[in-house]
Amino acid sequence: MRAEVQALLSNHTWTLVPRPLSHNIVACRWIFRIKWNPDGSINRFKARLVAKGFTQRPGIDFHDTFSPVLKPVTIRTVFTIALAHQWPILQFDVNNAFLQGSLNETVYMAQPPGFRDPHHPDYVCCLSRAIYGLRQAPRSWYMALSSFLEHEGFIKSKSDASLFIYHKEGVTMYFLVYVDDLLLTGNHGPSLARFQDRLAARFSLKSLGQVGYFLGIEVQPSSTGYFLTQHKYVLDILQRFNMADSHPAPTPLSATAKLSLVDGSPPADATLYKQVLGSLQYLLCTRPDIAFAVNKLSQFMHAPTQLHWQHVKRLLRYLCGTASLGLRLSPPTTSTLVAFADSDWAGDPDDRTSTMAYLIYYGGNLISWKSKKQRSVARSSTEAEYRALAHATSELLWVQNLLIELHQPVSSPPTLYCDNLGAVNFSANPIHHSRMKHLALDFLFVRDLVQSASLHVRHIPTAHQLADSLTKPLPITRFQLPRSKIGVVPSSILRGRVKDITLD
Template sequence: MDDKSAFLNGFIEEEVYVRQPPRFESARFPDRVYKLRKALYGLKQAPRAWYARLKSFLLKSGFVMGSVDKTLFLLSRGGDTLIVQIYVDDIIFSGSSHALVSSFAEQMSREFEISLMGELQFFLGLQIKQGLEGTFVHQAKYTRDILKKFNMGDSKPMTTPMSTNTALDADEDGEAVDQKEFRGMIGSLLYLTATSPDIQFAVCLCARYQASPRTSHLQAVKRIFRYLKFTPELGLWYSSGSSLSLRGFSDADNASCRIDCKSTSGTCQLLGTSLVSWSSRKQSSVALSTTEAEYVVAASCCSQLLWMKATLRDFSLRFGRIPLLVDSTSAISIAKNPVLHSRTKHIDVRFHFLRDHYEKEDIELIHVVSANQLADIFTKPLEFDAFTRLRGELGVLQAEGIDNALIKGEIESQWTGLIALLV
């Protein structure tokens, strides 16, 4: 649902005054101003006032606010549950009972000027296809729009977003390109990574050179667009039959940055077979060894898993020791061995909370062979075969001509080996 006048419904607590609108001036008091009781569009307090008003209404209606996500509200009535997620003036809601959903829609319509949009199919540029076997989220229309916007619609398709021979650096002797256009391309691609984790590494690597882009950087970005030309229909598949088991993968490419020799961290977190969170970023400090680089990224993945664990608790999902799969036995040994020695004395103290949570039995560190390390796709450019295999195992599939039952079988077969490792 959408609130047509969200920013006009909030009561403001501060004293705010506005001048009299043109052609509506008071003849008796032409020099006076108006004191606002409710918010107006354009007022910086308006979003906060709207959220406070909506939160107050939902809490009075029996909802419980999420302990981690303050825009999440849940209502339990009998054996049924209603979930409400707020994004400014857009509200996504779903429930286990049709009567409960209808009652909520009627309540909101009486209190606010609401427009019911029906089943969720399009949201903030995301296209959603829902079926009995699961949900598919993609940005095919947005992909075609940015290809057309940057005149890449007729470009030659490429099978991977970045060549394995690509090694970007500052390239100070290279020819400078239009910074505004380059930043526009990077910004458009960054939004696309919301449903395309397969381009996450390539986009983040190119984004490091926005301050002074060169021809070599622009060519790398255009390579990503040519890959999108090859795969405009890719998106994320969330199977309804997937088990609700939380796990994480972490990997690092040691000293991969050619400028400052910092490592690249890659992490991904999955709920069952569904990818729900991922990242690719350069580490903040220089690692003295591959072991240290792997240890640092495992700590980052651990913090994300703990946040997800706390968030899922609002949905009455409880997890014990969460598997964290790392392909470095040395990093696992450091986390399991709380002894200070020459290999760990220089590691920043903040990263040792990985060891702390291992001892608290919040996570379980498991070694995984590099071939089955899903986070590898977020740390370096890969050959076509390895790239497409990892992409499929992450649940990144084609949108056009989806057969839900076939896709479900494909995903489960791809995960058979990895699930066997965890059992």
């Protein structure tokens, strides 16, 4: 606590002034945390003075609050590029990051509990810098950091506002920001070292060396690339909900499960149900095998039943047996984008909507995936599949634009695989327009891309459709893309228990 107060005073965070009568006084409190190492050992004990931002008044005590955060797809894409060129990935942590941001509003805060000035106990702190807990604190820190990066020659990415790119005179550097956790990679070691020195001179920086533990994700380097796993996070979830010693389940969700909103079973504890599903949302960063199960079970958070809760516990039992699984990123041999898109038809028994899904590979590495319930009812399986194509195409275009900004353009137009011949034909043949004229015009951009040769849509047999595992509860949890036959996956890997999520 003394170290925290000293850091606040050395950064000139506030000035003690008499209590104003016409201003809101924001209270504060102490928060204590234990920082852990990836192996479960204690790193350090930490005390943080946090303002009670919920007492701030909108439009008076704060205005802008949004602070961009890094997209997981961007992280996996940059990791793939670094593996392709054998670039180092350096990790940094900023000490008291929010104290680096300046406030544009006049904010008064009560003195820290236990550290009141004995000569002026009734005075309050007039804040000149942002402090943790204030609504505008993340925004202020982000603006201070982005201003410094832009002064150093970095350009903010249009695809991801938390990605900054430097590309001058043959030197390329990528700087990734997630609040106060920073990653830096590039092709020129001396330039990386010089920029690191300037960054440390501007901010209080802690260099963590090569990336190893980032945002709760363990990055395990090897001769074959990186293995991303959230092993400790899974164990923490199981321990928190008393499922650490449960009997493992072979699949995330039963293949015969028919989940509906009203199933006749008694209601379950909605608070506990939401806590479990909320914890599992972040696990999707490295576990695409549970994407469908989490998406399906999240649809009943407003009114869960005992049957829903039983399937949640089954998902936890599956994680109990597969806690060490993760996502493997290998050095890519190509710079192509390959995607799989699929959808069931009227699979939801309550409103007859469909579930769509897609998987996107860059250079053979799985970088993006999603399982999502469609918003409208499809009148045919072709319509449901085509809507899945449209969503996958939108994500493909975003990834393609991201790669162009990173100065890593793809070598050929992306290829999108679909197992529905009607949707494949409709994406290229306007003669089918009369059957699908009720579709919204914004979905027809897929056909424009196909006709301009900017996108290739290909048919693939259902047995080889990788995205099928994210649209229904099937025991398909191994997402492999063979190097020899892009898009053609042996059906043998679609059977049996989970072994790995990796690249064949």
